[in-house]
Amino acid sequence: MTNVTADGRYVCSVESEDLSAKMNLEIDHGYVGFAEFFKAHPICRIAKVAVDGSGGETVHEDRTWIGHINTSPTQARLLTFCHEGPWNLVPQRIWGFDLSTGRAWKIRPQQPDEAIGHEYWLADGERIGYHGRTPGGPVYGVVRFDDSHGFEAPFPRRSVHSHSNDDRLIVGDGSREDPRLYLWR
Numbered sequence: 578m579t580n581v582t583a584d585g586r587y588v589c590s591v592e593s594e595d596l597s598a599k600m601n602l603e604i605d606h607g608y609v610g611f612a613e614f615f616k617a618h619p620i621c622r623i624a625k626v627a628v629d630g631s632g633g634e635t636v637h638e639d640r641t642w643i644g645h646i647n648t649s650p651t652q653a654r655l656l657t658f659c660h661e662g663p664w665n666l667v668p669q670r671i672w673g674f675d676l677s678t679g680r681a682w683k684i685r686p687q688q689p690d691e692a693i694g695h696e697y698w699l700a701d702g703e704r705i706g707y708h709g710r711t712p713g714g715p716v717y718g719v720v721r722f723d724d725s726h727g728f729e730a731p732f733p734r735r736s737v738h739s740h741s742n743d744d745r746l747i748v749g750d751g752s753r754e755d756p757r758l759y760l761w762r
Contacts (some may be wrong), residue, residue, distance in 0.1 A: 578646050583702065584653035587625040589636075590659065591643050592594050594619035615662030636676060651702025651759060654746070655722055657684065662694035664709075667711060671696045671707060672720050684724050689716075692720075700742040708732060708739045708749070717761065719744045734759055 579590040596602065596617055603609035609714030621643035636642075637658075644661035654677040659670045670693055671684040684705060687693050699719065704726075708717045715735055720727030728744075736739035736749030736759060749759040 578644060579629070580646055580648040580656065581731050582625075583651050585628065586653065587676070589623065589646050589648055589656055589727070591646050592622045592624060593642065594621065601710065612663050612666075615666065618642075623656075624676065636679060637674060648698065649696055649698050650700065652664055652722070657696050657698070657705060657722075659694060661698050662670075664694060666726040667692075667694075670694040671705070673724070682724065684722070685718060685720050685727065686724070692732040695738050696697065697740055697761060701745065702714075706739065706741055706744070706747070708736060715745055731762070734756065 579588060581588055586646055596614060596619055598611050600610050602614055619641045620640055621639040622635045623643060623646060624633050624635050640663040643658050645659040647657045647738055649655040654675055656674050658672050658674060660667050669683050669687050672681050673684045674681045685693055685707060691709060691711050693707055696705050696707045704719050704721050705717050715732035716729045717732045717739060718727060718729035735752050737752050739747050739749040743748040745762065747761045750760060751757040
């Protein structure tokens with residue numbers, strides 16, 4: 578959950594409240610305690626720390642589990658993060674954040690019957706790729722960081738994660754039931 582800003586000046590990371598004394602948490606090993614941690618509404622903080630050793634600061638704090646800190650590869654002031662937890666329970670998963678203003682905003686606002694996530698920056702550092710489920714089935718989407726110029730396309734197979742450098746060729750890692758690498762044009 579640690580990334581460096583595009584200009585190399587800051588390391589950005591998230592710190593989550595330690596609730597291990599109150600519940601059994603093994604998120605990295607089978608998601609033990611995953612739903613319980615989400616329901617506990619832990620205090621989470623996004624921090625930026627100067628790589629020159631001059632200090633750091635909390636830039637965002639929330640009583641919602643924050644994960645997936647992703648800095649833009651070209652825009653030093655921008656990052657995305659997600660509200661983590663069981664996808665069917667998280668009302669809005671993908672968020673944008675401006676390090677220079679402290680402003681957070683929804684990216685690809687979700688409807689109650691949708692699960693959208695696994696966001697990542699495309700190589701241009703302006704657009705964000707994601708995938709998810711809508712009432713119409715699996716989708717892959719791309720949207721600009723300001724939530725404009727978005728498009729979604731039906732995803733022909735279920736894939737746990739996807740990635741791409743642009744919107745012309747997407748790779749997906751399949752699923753436990755269908756463990757293959759898939760390429761979509």
